[in-house]
Amino acid sequence: MEDDSVFYTDRSGRITSNPLLDELPSYQSLLYRRKQPIAGTKRRKESRGRSSLSGSGKWSVSTVNRIEERQKSQMEQRAIRELPISMAEKRRHKEQRLGEHQGLSSWGQWRQNTRRSLKRLRDDAREIFSSMKLWRRDIHQIEGMFGTGILSYFSFLRFLVALNLIIFLLMFSLVMLPIIVAPHASGNVTYNQRDGGNCSIYPSTARRGLVNFHQHISDLLSGEGFLEQTLLFYGYYKVDKIHFPKVNSTYNLALAYLLATVAYLLLSLFWIVKRSATGFKRHLVQDEDRFQSFCNKIFAGWDCCISNENAAKLKRSSLLYELKTDLEEERIKQKIAERTRKDKCRIYFLRAVLNLFVIGVLAACFYGIYVATNLSQEAEISKTKVNFITDLIYEYLPSIVITLANFITPLLFSVIINYEDYSPAFEIRFTLMRCVFMRLTSIGVLLFSLWSKITYCGKDKSCGCGYNHELYSCWETRVGQEMYKLTIFDFIIIAAVTLFVEFPRKLIVKYSQCGLAKWWGQQEFAIPQNVLEIVYGQTICWIGTFFCPMLPAICTIKYFFIFYIKKVSLIKNCRPATRPFRASSSHFFFLVVLLIGLFLASLPIAVSLAQISCSKACGPFVNYTTSWEVLPVTVSQMPEGAKKLLFALSSEAFAVSFFVVTCLAMFYVIALAGAHKRVINQLREQLATEGRDKRFLIQKLCQAQNNQPVKRSKFQPRSPRSPSSPSYHTSFSSNVSESVFLAHSPPKSSTNV
Amino acid sequence: MGNKQTIFTDEQLDAYQDCTFFTRKEILRLHSRYHELAPHLVPMDYTNEPDCKLPLALIVDMPELKENPFRNRIVESFSEDGMGNLSFNEFVDMFSVLSEMAPRELKAIYAFKIYDFNVDNYLCKEDLEKTLNRLTKEELTPEEVELVCEKTIEEADLDGDNKLSYADFENMISRAPDFLSTFHIRI
Numbered sequence: 001m002e003d004d005s006v007f008y009t010d011r012s013g014r015i016t017s018n019p020l021l022d023e024l025p026s027y028q029s030l031l032y033r034r035k036q037p038i039a040g041t042k043r044r045k046e047s048r049g050r051s052s053l054s055g056s057g058k059w060s061v062s063t064v065n066r067i068e069e070r071q072k073s074q075m076e077q078r079a080i081r082e083l084p085i086s087m088a089e090k091r092r093h094k095e096q097r098l099g100e101h102q103g104l105s106s107w108g109q110w111r112q113n114t115r116r117s118l119k120r121l122r123d124d125a126r127e128i129f130s131s132m133k134l135w136r137r138d139i140h141q142i143e144g145m146f147g148t149g150i151l152s153y154f155s156f157l158r159f160l161v162a163l164n165l166i167i168f169l170l171m172f173s174l175v176m177l178p179i180i181v182a183p184h185a186s187g188n189v190t191y192n193q194r195d196g197g198n199c200s201i202y203p204s205t206a207r208r209g210l211v212n213f214h215q216h217i218s219d220l221l222s223g224e225g226f227l228e229q230t231l232l233f234y235g236y237y238k239v240d241k242i243h244f245p246k247v248n249s250t251y252n253l254a255l256a257y258l259l260a261t262v263a264y265l266l267l268s269l270f271w272i273v274k275r276s277a278t279g280f281k282r283h284l285v286q287d288e289d290r291f292q293s294f295c296n297k298i299f300a301g302w303d304c305c306i307s308n309e310n311a312a313k314l315k316r317s318s319l320l321y322e323l324k325t326d327l328e329e330e331r332i333k334q335k336i337a338e339r340t341r342k343d344k345c346r347i348y349f350l351r352a353v354l355n356l357f358v359i360g361v362l363a364a365c366f367y368g369i370y371v372a373t374n375l376s377q378e379a380e381i382s383k384t385k386v387n388f389i390t391d392l393i394y395e396y397l398p399s400i401v402i403t404l405a406n407f408i409t410p411l412l413f414s415v416i417i418n419y420e421d422y423s424p425a426f427e428i429r430f431t432l433m434r435c436v437f438m439r440l441t442s443i444g445v446l447l448f449s450l451w452s453k454i455t456y457c458g459k460d461k462s463c464g465c466g467y468n469h470e471l472y473s474c475w476e477t478r479v480g481q482e483m484y485k486l487t488i489f490d491f492i493i494i495a496a497v498t499l500f501v502e503f504p505r506k507l508i509v510k511y512s513q514c515g516l517a518k519w520w521g522q523q524e525f526a527i528p529q530n531v532l533e534i535v536y537g538q539t540i541c542w543i544g545t546f547f548c549p550m551l552p553a554i555c556t557i558k559y560f561f562i563f564y565i566k567k568v569s570l571i572k573n574c575r576p577a578t579r580p581f582r583a584s585s586s587h588f589f590f591l592v593v594l595l596i597g598l599f600l601a602s603l604p605i606a607v608s609l610a611q612i613s614c615s616k617a618c619g620p621f622v623n624y625t626t627s628w629e630v631l632p633v634t635v636s637q638m639p640e641g642a643k644k645l646l647f648a649l650s651s652e653a654f655a656v657s658f659f660v661v662t663c664l665a666m667f668y669v670i671a672l673a674g675a676h677k678r679v680i681n682q683l684r685e686q687l688a689t690e691g692r693d694k695r696f697l698i699q700k701l702c703q704a705q706n707n708q709p710v711k712r713s714k715f716q717p718r719s720p721r722s723p724s725s726p727s728y729h730t731s732f733s734s735n736v737s738e739s740v741f742l743a744h745s746p747p748k749s750s751t752n753v
Numbered sequence: 754m755g756n757k758q759t760i761f762t763d764e765q766l767d768a769y770q771d772c773t774f775f776t777r778k779e780i781l782r783l784h785s786r787y788h789e790l791a792p793h794l795v796p797m798d799y800t801n802e803p804d805c806k807l808p809l810a811l812i813v814d815m816p817e818l819k820e821n822p823f824r825n826r827i828v829e830s831f832s833e834d835g836m837g838n839l840s841f842n843e844f845v846d847m848f849s850v851l852s853e854m855a856p857r858e859l860k861a862i863y864a865f866k867i868y869d870f871n872v873d874n875y876l877c878k879e880d881l882e883k884t885l886n887r888l889t890k891e892e893l894t895p896e897e898v899e900l901v902c903e904k905t906i907e908e909a910d911l912d913g914d915n916k917l918s919y920a921d922f923e924n925m926i927s928r929a930p931d932f933l934s935t936f937h938i939r940i
Contacts, residue, residue: 081772081773084850084863086833086842086843087773087842091772094768094772123776127778140939295905295908295925296931298885298905299922299929299932300929300935301931301935302823303935304935305937305938306820309820311820316888316889316890319889320892323889323897684911687911687912687920688911688912692913
C-alpha cells in the first residue's frame with residue numbers, strides 16, 4: 001500500500017480531512033444523506049454553506065446546486081421512511097410532499113390517496129397475517145435466547161408442519177371426502193369386482209374372539225388388526241367410481257388417488273424451491289465472489305436480537321471460536337500449499353483407505369437392515385406368537401436397526417474425518433453429507449428388501465399375479481404399515497431420548513462432582529443432526545402417503561409435539577453448539593437436504609406406481625395391471641380433441657423439442673452470467689484506478705494551492721453567507737499555512753492505516 | 754388500545770406511520786416502552802410535542818440493548834447531539850431502522866455510522882480494532898487482532914487507500930449474507 005500523503009494532521013494532532021475532498025460530488029452526496037455529525041469536528045452543517053468558497057467559488061456554486069437538484073429528485077422517488085434523515089426532517093419532507101400534492105390535479109391527488117391507503121392496507125394485512133403465524137411468541141423467545149442459527153431450525157419445523165397439513169388436506173379432499181360423502185349425497189359406489197381368482201383373496205385380519213388388551217396396543221403400534229382395514233391404509237379404498245345422480249357425473253376415485261399422489265409430490269417440490277430461491281441466490285453470490293468470511297463476521301456477526309446474558313456470552317465465545325477457526329484455516333491453507341509430493345501421496349492413499357472403510361461400514365449397515373426386514377416379515381407371516389414384547393420387537397426390528405445405525409455412524413464418521421486431513425469447513429460439510437446419505441438410503445434399503453420379498457414367489461416360479469399373493473394379499477397395506485411403524489418409532493425415540501438421556505445427563509452434570517461428568521459436559525443442541533432427524537421423518541411421510549393416506553395428519557401432529565419437546569429440551573437441557581452454524585447458509589442447507597429427501601422419496605413411489613403390479617384384492621386399482629395404467633385408460637376414454645392433444649404432448653417430438661429449447665435457454669442464461677461477472681471485474685478495477693486518480697489529482701491541487709497562499713488571503717472577502725462553522729472558512733481562507741499543508745515527507749503516524 | 758388514545762393526535766400517528774416502518778399499535782407500544790424508562794420525565798401526552806430527551810444511560814439499559822456490545826454507538830448514532838440523548842422521535846427512528854422491514858441500504862448507512870468510532874467517515878484500522886475488541890471482549894491476542902483487521906481491509910477495500918470508505922462498506926455489506934438478519938432488533 002503506498003503512503004497516502006494527502007491526509008495530514010493539524011496542530012492539535014487530530015486527523016482532519018482535506019477540505020477539497022469534502023467538495024467532491026461523491027462525498028457531498030454521502031453527506032446529504034447523513035445526519036448532523038458531532039459538533040466537535042470541523043464540518044459544515046449544510047451543503048449550502050459551501051457556496052462561499054474563494055478560489056473555487058464559481059464552479060462550486062453551480063455544482064452544488066446541480067447536485068442538490070439531482071438528489072432532491074432522487075429522494076422524491078423513495079418512500080419517506082427509507083430516507084436516512086432524522087425524524088424531524090422526515091416530517092418536514094412529508095409536509096413538503098403533501099404540499100406538492102395539493103398542487104396536482106384532482107386525478108393526481110386521488111391516485112396518491114389510493115396509493116397511500118393501499119399501502120396502509122397492505123401493512124395492516126401483513127401485521128394481521130404475521131400475528132396469526134403459529135408459535136410466534138415461542139420463536140421470539142428462542143431467538144432472544146439463542147440467536148438466529150437455532151431459530152432457523154424451529155422455523156424449518158414450522159414450515160414442515162404447514163407442508164404436512166396441506167398435503168393431508170389435499171389427500172383428504174380428493175380421496176377420502178368423496179367416500180365419506182357418497183352415502184349422504186346418494187352417490188352410487190361401484191366397488192372393484194372380485195373376479196374370484198386366487199389373486200383377489202383378502203383374508204380378514206380382524207381379531208376374533210376374546211381379545212387381550214395388549215393386543216389392541218400392539219395393533220395400534222403396528223397398524224395391524226383392527227387398524228388394517230380402515231381409512232388409514234390403502235387397502236380400504238376399494239372404490240372404483242362414484243356416480244352422483246344428482247349432478248349426473250362420475251367421480252373416478254382411482255384416477256383421483258393417482259393424481260393426488262403426483263400432486264402432493266409436485267406441490268412439495270414447488271414450495272421448497274420457492275422457499276430456497278432467495279437462499280440459493282445469496283449462496284451463489286457468496287461462492288462466486290471473494291470469500292468474505294472476516295468482513296461478514298465482524299460487521300454482521302453480532303446478533304442484535306440477543307437479549308439474554310448467557311446467550312450473549314455464548315455468542316461471544318462462538319464468534320471468537322469462528323475467528324480463531326478462520327485464522328486456523330488460513331494457516332492450514334498455507335500448509336496445504338506447502339505439501340510435498342510424498343505428503344500428497346500419503347494423504348491420498350490414507351483417504352482412499354478410509355473411504356473404503358466408510359463404504360464397508362455403510363454396506364454392513366445396509367445388509368443388517370436387509371436381514372432385519374426379512375426376519376421381521378418372516379415372523380409376521382409365520383404368525384407364531386411368543387409373547388407381547390418379543391412380538392413387538394420383531395415388528396419393529398427394521399426400525400430399531402435403522403435407528404441404531406443412524407446413531408453409530410455419525411460418531412464413526414466424525415472420528416474418521418479427523419484422519420483425512422481436510423480443512424475444517426470441508427470436514428463439517430463432508431461429514432454431514434455422509435450422514436445424510438446414510439439416513440436417507442437406509443429407508444431405500446428397507447423398501448428394497450420389502451419389495452424383493454413381495455415379488456419373490458419361489459425359486460423358479462414367476463409370480464402368477466405379478467406379486468406374491470399368498471404371503472402379501474395386499475402388499476401396499478403392508479408397505480404402508482412399515483412406514484407407519486417407522487413414523488411412530490421415530491417419534492417414540494425422539495421423545496425417549498429427550499426424557500431418558502438428556503434430562504438425566506443434565507442432572508448428572510449439574511449435581512455430580514465427578515470429573516467424568518464435567519468432561520462429558522452438557523448436551524449440545526447440534527443443529528445438523530436434529531435437522532437430519534426431521535428430514536428423515538418427512539421423507540418417510542412422503543413415501544408413506546401413497547400407501548397410508550392419513551400419514552400426513554399423523555406427521556403434522558408428530559411435528560407439533562416435537563416442536564414443544566425440542567423447545568423444552570433446548571431451554572432446560574442444552575447449550576448451543578460451540579461450533580456455530582450460520583443462519584444464512586443453514587437455511588439453504590436445510591432446504592437442500594429436504595430436496596434430496598424428496599427426490600429419494602419419489603423413486604420408490606415411481607417404482608411402485610409403474611413397475612410392480614398393484615394388488616388385486618384391495619385398493620382402487622384392482623381393475624388395472626399397474627397403478628399407473630389408470631391414466632392411459634382414462635385418456636383413451638376422453639374426447640378426440642383432448643386425446644390428440646395429450647398424445648401430442650407425450651410424444652417424442654414434443655419432448656425432444658422441449659428439451660432443446662430448455663438447453664438453449666440455459667446456455668443463454670449461463671452466457672449472461674459470465675458477461676455480468678466480467679463487467680463486475682472491470683468495474684472493480686475501474687474503482688481502484690479512480691481512487692488512485694482522485695488522490696493524485698488532489699495532491700497536485702494542494703501543491704498548486706500551496707504555491708500561492710499570500711495572494712489568496714488578501715483578496716478573500718469575509719463572506720456574509722457563512723452561517724455556521726466559521727472556523728472552517730477561516731481555516732481555509734486565512735490560515736492556509738496552518739491547516740493546508742502537504743507533508744512532503746509524510747510522517748507515518750499521520751496516515752490512519 | 755381502542756380508538757380513544759390521547760397520547761398522540763391522529764395527524765401525529767399518521768406522520769409516524771409514514772415516516773417509520775411501524776403501525777399505529779406498535780408506535781403506541783413504543784411510547785409506553787419509552788415512558789417506562791423514566792416515568793417521571795416522559796409525559797403521557799405528546800399532542801403538543803414536548804421536548805423531552807432521555808439520557809444515554811437509561812436507554813442502553815433496555816433489555817433489547819443491554820447485551821449489545823455496540824449499544825453506546827447505536828444510541829449515539831441516532832441522537833441529534835451525538836451524545837446519546839434521544840427524544841421520542843429519535844427513539845422511534847432507531848427502532849424503525851433496526852426493524853425487520855427496513856431495507857438493506859438504509860441499514861447499511863447507519864451500520865457504517867455505528868462502526869465509525871472516530872467519526873471521520875472512514876472505517877480505519879483503529880475503528881476495526883475497536884469493533885473487534887468489543888465483539889470478543891479482548892480475548893484475541895494483539896497479533897490475531899492485527900491479522901484479522903488486515904484481512905478485513907484486504908477483503909473489502911476497493912480503492913486501495915487502506916481503509917474502508919462508505920462505498921467499500923456498502924459494497925461489502927451488500928454481499929454479506931447475514932447482515933439483514935443480524936442487524937435487527939425485535940421490539
